Amino acid sequence: MNQTKLHPYQRGVSIIGVGCTPFMYTVDKEETNGLTEGELFGYAALKAMEDAGVNPQDVDFYFHGEASPLNNSNYLTPNIHVTNWFGMKGKASIHHSEACCTGYYAVEEAVNAVASGKYDCVLSGCVEFGDSVAVPNHPYRREKISMEKFLQTTAWLYDRAYTRSLMAGQELIYDDAAEWYKRTRGLTDEQMDDTLNWMCINNRRNASVNPLAIERKTYEELAKEMGFDNVMDYMRSPYNPKMGDFLRAGGLELKCDGAAAVVVCATELVDKYMGNKSHKPIEVLGIGCAACEATTPHFEVRATEEAVRQVYEITGVKPEEIDIFYANDFIITSHLVSAEIAGYLPFGEGWKYICEGRTAYDGDKPINTNGGRTSFGHAHAASGLADLYEAVHQMRGEAGDGQVKRLPKTAMLRGYGGAQNICTYIIRTAD
Amino acid sequence: MAITLEKVVETFYENLEKGKITGKKCTKCGAVEFPPVYACNSCGCWDMEWVEISGNAKLHSIVMPAPLSNKPEYKAMGKFAYGEVELEEGSRLNAVVRGINKKKRKEILEADALPVSVKAAIYQRDGFKTVVFDLVEE
Numbered sequence: 101m102n103q104t105k106l107h108p109y110q111r112g113v114s115i116i117g118v119g120c121t122p123f124m125y126t127v128d129k130e131e132t133n134g135l136t137e138g139e140l141f142g143y144a145a146l147k148a149m150e151d152a153g154v155n156p157q158d159v160d161f162y163f164h165g166e167a168s169p170l171n172n173s174n175y176l177t178p179n180i181h182v183t184n185w186f187g188m189k190g191k192a193s194i195h196h197s198e199a200c201c202t203g204y205y206a207v208e209e210a211v212n213a214v215a216s217g218k219y220d221c222v223l224s225g226c227v228e229f230g231d232s233v234a235v236p237n238h239p240y241r242r243e244k245i246s247m248e249k250f251l252q253t254t255a256w257l258y259d260r261a262y263t264r265s266l267m268a269g270q271e272l273i274y275d276d277a278a279e280w281y282k283r284t285r286g287l288t289d290e291q292m293d294d295t296l297n298w299m300c301i302n303n304r305r306n307a308s309v310n311p312l313a314i315e316r317k318t319y320e321e322l323a324k325e326m327g328f329d330n331v332m333d334y335m336r337s338p339y340n341p342k343m344g345d346f347l348r349a350g351g352l353e354l355k356c357d358g359a360a361a362v363v364v365c366a367t368e369l370v371d372k373y374m375g376n377k378s379h380k381p382i383e384v385l386g387i388g389c390a391a392c393e394a395t396t397p398h399f400e401v402r403a404t405e406e407a408v409r410q411v412y413e414i415t416g417v418k419p420e421e422i423d424i425f426y427a428n429d430f431i432i433t434s435h436l437v438s439a440e441i442a443g444y445l446p447f448g449e450g451w452k453y454i455c456e457g458r459t460a461y462d463g464d465k466p467i468n469t470n471g472g473r474t475s476f477g478h479a480h481a482a483s484g485l486a487d488l489y490e491a492v493h494q495m496r497g498e499a500g501d502g503q504v505k506r507l508p509k510t511a512m513l514r515g516y517g518g519a520q521n522i523c524t525y526i527i528r529t530a531d
Numbered sequence: 532m533a534i535t536l537e538k539v540v541e542t543f544y545e546n547l548e549k550g551k552i553t554g555k556k557c558t559k560c561g562a563v564e565f566p567p568v569y570a571c572n573s574c575g576c577w578d579m580e581w582v583e584i585s586g587n588a589k590l591h592s593i594v595m596p597a598p599l600s601n602k603p604e605y606k607a608m609g610k611f612a613y614g615e616v617e618l619e620e621g622s623r624l625n626a627v628v629r630g631i632n633k634k635k636r637k638e639i640l641e642a643d644a645l646p647v648s649v650k651a652a653i654y655q656r657d658g659f660k661t662v663v664f665d666l667v668e669e
Contacts, residue, residue: 266624267627272594274599279592347597352599397591
């Protein structure tokens with residue numbers, strides 16, 4: 101497969117502020133029904149600026165991400181639609197969409213813009229209404245979108261000329277990584293099933309202590325409510341049915357609504373922008389990117405391998421230096437597969453770490469401490485920046501009840517989506 | 532060779548209507564792109580020529596259709612699976628392979644028989660023909 105050689109940034113770039121809304125089903129509650137794109141994006145953007153200690157006038161440029169603006173918002177240029185909401189009127193911006201990987205490319209874009217020297221301070225935000233669509237010709241009303249209708253629009257992720265015609269690429273997203281892992285690591289069907297279930301359990305435990313997560317009831321509680329003494333009996337039961345060849349219902353994303361944002365600036369200008377803020381900046385050491393279109397066999401695996409190779413090569417960081425790991429796991433298998441490819445979990449042993457609970461927030465190898473897509477929720481474009489929000493709070497020691505045992509200094513985050521983009525980056529707290 | 536604006540996709544599907552499964556072969560390194568595209572993904576050369584695919588291939592992985600990965604229209608294919616297919620010409624792609632159900636997969640896996648031989652076939656979908664593969668019983 102083709103490879104890319106990265107070159108060092110022209111100057112260092114640091115994360116100085118993050119913001120995130122709760123992830124929500126907005127139309128389900130009176131207090132959130134009627135919220136708009138500008139309100140969600142604006143909230144996340146201003147929270148990130150407040151966190152950074154900057155005024156909107158300090159920010160030179162912003163990036164805007166939304167996975168499906170035409171279908172969900174009836175917007176063609178969604179960056180313009182929100183532009184008056186957070187004090188940056190008149191400043192330039194650009195919209196981008198890489199579907200579920202948007203929130204990861206949001207970091208790539210912002211970092212490149214500052215590293216090049218063109219801008220000193222940049223905002224990057226993402227918003228998504230994954231659970232509802234705009235009512236045409238009404239200023240704020242929305243209506244729920246069913247999973248069936250949602251899946252009809254996800255077909256647009258795939259190439260019309262060949263992939264949809266050949267039928268396999270779009271259908272393999274659910275189970276290809278599990279099949280690959282099981283076959284190459286020699287697991288039995290039962291071991292693979294248990295591993296997928298334990299990832300769901302661990303994600304939910306993480307979400308249960310995260311006030312921004314959309315689903316906080318643990319699987320142990322759900323099992324008890326349904327009369328099961330053992331949570332795994334519940335996970336293997338019809339309450340958690342097989343939806344894929346390997347994948348069960350609990351391993352699927354909870355599509356929902358939300359927004360998140362980050363402010364980055366040149367590392368050499370951190371003192372100027374952060375003022376009297378006491379938290380340490382977090383430097384972006386490097387970002388690796390790759391893409392494998394869905395007809396490519398094992399697209400997630402191959403693109404992750406290349407992106408991970410790039411980011412380790414350019415940063416010089418070793419896998420053993422990674423203290424905490426995040427992966428876009430809208431299909432839950434992703435977090436096992438990517439953590440092993442990254443060397444965060446040892447080859448062929450990652451599934452055991454998961455089944456032993458070691459990847460939960462209170463374990464020694466924490467993954468997706470916010471609860472991941474299956475419990476924190478998946479507001480498609482915004483989820484990647486929500487991962488960064490969580491990683492930054494963990495690295496500052498500000499994650500509350502969900503704080504990991506050992507303060508992480510270095511984190512890796514791996515984004516995935518859009519049939520299929522991969523973006524992987526390493527961040528480290530400044531000394 | 533000059534870069535030309537060519538209707539590759541339409542030609543591919545028209546060739547299927549004529550009973551021919553075609554790809555593009557790189558004149559520089561010999562790699563075959565299937566399905567056909569403008570440039571070689573192995574060496575980057577854009578001097579490509581049409582070539583008929585033999586249809587002989589190997590299946591390297593098997594994933595069964597399930598509620599999320601099946602559609603009512605797929606029923607007409609009979610028993611089938613998805614997987615990584617490697618053409619005799621070298622290209623690899625995700626494809627549908629007919630002739631595999633759960634029982635057959637179990638037999639293949641228990642015999643540690645992967646990769647197994649498959650053969651390309653032209654399959655009529657609603658309004659156009661496409662390419663699937665058939666398990667070759669050996």
